[in-house]
Amino acid sequence: AQKVTQAQTEISVVEKEDVTLDCVYETRDTTYYLFWYKQPPSGELVFLIRRNSFDEQNEISGRYSWNFQKSTSSFNFTITASQVVDSAVYFCALSERSGNTGKLIFGQGTTLQVKP
Amino acid sequence: NAGVTQTPKFQVLKTGQSMTLQCAQDMNHEYMSWYRQDPGMGLRLIHYSVGAGITDQGEVPNGYNVSRSTTEDFPLRLLSAAPSQTSVYFCASSTLSGTVMNTEAFFGQGTRLTVV
Numbered sequence: 001a002q003k004v005t006q007a008q009t010e011i012s013v014v015e016k017e018d019v020t021l022d023c024v025y026e027t028r029d030t031t032y033y034l035f036w037y038k039q040p041p042s043g044e045l046v047f048l049i050r051r052n053s054f055d056e057q058n059e060i061s062g063r064y065s066w067n068f069q070k071s072t073s074s075f076n077f078t079i080t081a082s083q084v085v086d087s088a089v090y091f092c093a094l095s096e097r098s099g100n101t102g103k104l105i106f107g108q109g110t111t112l113q114v115k116p
Numbered sequence: 117n118a119g120v121t122q123t124p125k126f127q128v129l130k131t132g133q134s135m136t137l138q139c140a141q142d143m144n145h146e147y148m149s150w151y152r153q154d155p156g157m158g159l160r161l162i163h164y165s166v167g168a169g170i171t172d173q174g175e176v177p178n179g180y181n182v183s184r185s186t187t188e189d190f191p192l193r194l195l196s197a198a199p200s201q202t203s204v205y206f207c208a209s210s211t212l213s214g215t216v217m218n219t220e221a222f223f224g225q226g227t228r229l230t231v232v
Contacts, residue, residue, distance in 0.1 A: 101164065101166055103175075109158055
């Protein structure tokens with residue numbers, strides 16, 4: 001069965017610390033996509049990254065980096081030198097070929113609090 | 117660019133009342149969907165549509181109806197509101213590759229609904 005698990009419910013760090021948000025997924029499909037979204041206190045959902053199942057290259061975008069490992073079914077997200085503006089709820093999500101068409105399966109979310 | 121426009125942003129209903137949440141997108145996306153967000157549960161799919169005239173149920177469809185008369189619009193109807201429908205609702209649109217969401221989903225701003 002398809003599932004996304006974000007085991008960390010809440011994380012609190014002090015500004016400038018590095019922090020990693022974990023995401024573990026389950027799927028039987030060979031074709032799937034993984035996403036990360038950010039939900040700041042204002043409530044909207046902001047797209048951060050998409051990764052398809054055939055591309056295991058890690059990605060870096062500024063202070064953000066993502067580590068995709070199919071061997072462990074993980075797609076972890078690291079923020080380097082965290083800032084107060086990074087405080088938000090972060091969701092990992094999976095879209096796979098089988099099941100409800102186009103369905104995004106979300107993890108429970110990780111609330112990140114960055115203290116000054 | 118408007119993207120996905122969702123109205124209203126806030127709504128309070130009495131038990132038994134009905135209402136329609138509006139959703140419109142201007143990106144010519146074939147796929148539109150409705151999610152509800154509840155604490156600790158991530159986002160769950162209510163209904164989705166792969167094109168005008170085509171709708172289907174998601175994970176939590178009970179108590180909700182949808183229709184898709186145009187590519188742009190995808191309203192969500194609450195038939196007889198119940199306190200269990202108190203939630204934050206998000207409309208989303210995206211493209212599909214076959215049955216899998218292969219690009220980011222664009223989300224509306226969300227509707228915070230309270231049923232008393």
